[in-house]
Amino acid sequence: MTAQIINGNDVAKEIRAELKKEIAELKEKHNLVPGLVTVLVGADPASQVYVGQKERTSENLGIYSERYDLEENTSQEELLKLIDKLNKDPKIHGILVQLPLPKHLNEEEVLYAIDPKKDVDGFHPVNVGKLMIGEPDYLPCTPHGIQQLLMRTGVETKGAEVVVVGRSNIVGKPIANIMLQKKEGANATVTICHTATKDMAFHTKRADILIVAAGKAKAITADMVKEGVVVIDVGVNQIGTTADGKRILSGDVDYDAVKEKAKAITPVPGGVGPMTITMLMMNTVRAAKVAAGLT
Ligand code: NAP
Numbered sequence: 001m002t003a004q005i006i007n008g009n010d011v012a013k014e015i016r017a018e019l020k021k022e023i024a025e026l027k028e029k030h031n032l033v034p035g036l037v038t039v040l041v042g043a044d045p046a047s048q049v050y051v052g053q054k055e056r057t058s059e060n061l062g063i064y065s066e067r068y069d070l071e072e073n074t075s076q077e078e079l080l081k082l083i084d085k086l087n088k089d090p091k092i093h094g095i096l097v098q099l100p101l102p103k104h105l106n107e108e109e110v111l112y113a114i115d116p117k118k119d120v121d122g123f124h125p126v127n128v129g130k131l132m133i134g135e136p137d138y139l140p141c142t143p144h145g146i147q148q149l150l151m152r153t154g155v156e157t158k159g160a161e162v163v164v165v166g167r168s169n170i171v172g173k174p175i176a177n178i179m180l181q182k183k184e185g186a187n188a189t190v191t192i193c194h195t196a197t198k199d200m201a202f203h204t205k206r207a208d209i210l211i212v213a214a215g216k217a218k219a220i221t222a223d224m225v226k227e228g229v230v231v232i233d234v235g236v237n238q239i240g241t242t243a244d245g246k247r248i249l250s251g252d253v254d255y256d257a258v259k260e261k262a263k264a265i266t267p268v269p270g271g272v273g274p275m276t277i278t279m280l281m282m283n284t285v286r287a288a289k290v291a292a293g294l295t
Contacts, residue, residue, distance in 0.1 A: 001227060003262040004153070008145075011152050012274035016061060019281055023062040026288065034288035035064040036094040036120065036280075037086055041079065041105065042072040047098045054096065057277050063284055064091060076105055080113050087115040093291055094120035094284035117290065120283035123170070131174060134181050137290065138283045143175035145275025146211060146232050151185040153264060155209065155230050162188040163203050165220070165252070166213035171234055175211055200224070212252040222257035231258060231265040234272050 026032040036058050040051045051067065058065035068082060086095050095118045101107050111119075116126035122140035130136045139147070150157055162179045166172035172192060179188040188209070193200050201224040204210055212220050213234035225231065235252030242248060251268030259265050266272055289295045 001261060001263065003231075003259040004264040005259075006149055006153050006232075006264050006266045006271060008149060008266060008271040008274040011149055012145075012278040014152070015148065015275075015278050015282065016057075019278075019285055020061045022285060026285070026294075027062065030292060030294065032288055032292050032294070033062070033064045033091075034094070034284045035066070035089075035092045036096065036284045037066040037068065037089075037092050038096045038098060039068045039070065039079075039082065039086075040098045041070045041074050042102045044100075047100075051098050054277055054280065057281060058284070061281055063281060066092065072102055074102075074105075076109065079105060079110055083110065083113045087113075087118060090291075092118065093287035094118055094280070096121055096280065118287060120280055120287055122174070122283070128169075128174075131177055134183070138286065139178060139279070140170060140174045141276045141279040141283065142171050142213075142234065142272060143178050144279040144282070145272055146175050146234070147178055147185050148279070149232065149266065149272065149275060150209070150230070155264065157185055157209065158187040160188045160208040161191070161206050162209045162211065163191045163193065163207035164211045164213070165193045165200070165204070166215070166234075167192050167194045168213065171213035175213070179209075179211075214252045216252055217250040218252070218254040220253040220258065222254060222261055225258055225261055227261050228263045229261065231262050232272060233266050233268050236268060236273065 038051045038054050055065050055067055086092050095114050111123050116124045119127050122138040127138055164172050164176045176190050176192050179186050180190045191203050193203050204224045205226050207229055209230045211232045217237035217239050233251035233253040237250050238247045239250045240248040249269055
């Protein structure tokens with residue numbers, strides 16, 4: 001069996017087109033322009049790229065966008081003061097603080113200072129708790145993107161054995177939680193694996209849907225999956241550099257071998273990656289609608 005390649009770029013494009021239309025309608029009918037602010041502290045090159053992408057995508061879709069580039073030595077107090085100001089700004093519906101923050105800053109305190117209604121990353125404990133009880137305002141972007149990829153490629157999740165590798169707060173735990181909910185695009189039987197899992201292949205071989213977010217290149221090999229599995233590879237690992245200095249990336253799955261057994265699989269890059277920013281835009285639109293009493 002050669003797998004269907006789940007093209008994240010295509011699905012992201014489809015969702016962005018829907019969002020663009022919705023944003024234009026919000027403006028026309030309700031004079032409402034969703035607003036997203038990104039806050040970057042320091043000059044980490046990868047973070048600058050991500051923030052730039054978020055800014056461009058916002059502008060492309062018609063979302064009002066603001067960006068703060070703060071010095072590396074910004075104090076906790078200064079950052080909290082900015083968050084407080086943004087929490088009160090009615091033009092801003094979503095606040096995104098680009099992680100990681102420089103080491104001297106307390107990341108938790110900063111994230112928890114964001115008004116949960118503007119927490120479009122879905123990381124605030126209020127939003128984590130709401131997801132846990134099945135009443136989320138926002139789903140965190142990467143797990144939300146994974147669910148959309150599955151739904152929009154027609155993968156049946158109800159009753160499926162979903163195995164998640166990784167238990168981080170930003171990917172593993174929330175996607176496991178989403179898949180567990182008694183809802184459309186979920187309602188699965190969920191297993192979570194991590195570094196203390198005794199026999200990982202035992203679990204991964206049972207998976208109808210295998211979601212891997214371990215951050216270890218090619219950790220999942222063909223002998224660890226069953227024929228006909230649907231594989232969502234979240235991992236992004238640099239495994240080398242081309243002669244002209246470009247990064248060579250690999251997912252957490254041995255793609256070439258696993259695609260010969262899988263029914264469907266996401267590539268890296270071009271799978272989950274494009275979905276993450278798109279879901280940030282979707283959350284921002286939702287935040288604006290909630291603030292305006294439109295949902
Ligand atoms: P993380 O915080 O480092 O968590 C990794 C998790 O995987 C941990 O729970 C760890 O277990 C588990 N793990 C690591 N190696 C394992 C192994 N050999 N067997 C079983 N479990 C293992 O990583 P993350 O933030 O969730 O990100 C995971 C990957 O996804 C990274 O490559 C990251 O770059 C990528 N990512 C991509 C996107 C995107 O938009 N495409 C977004 C977010 C993340 P323990 O808890 O026991 O340590």
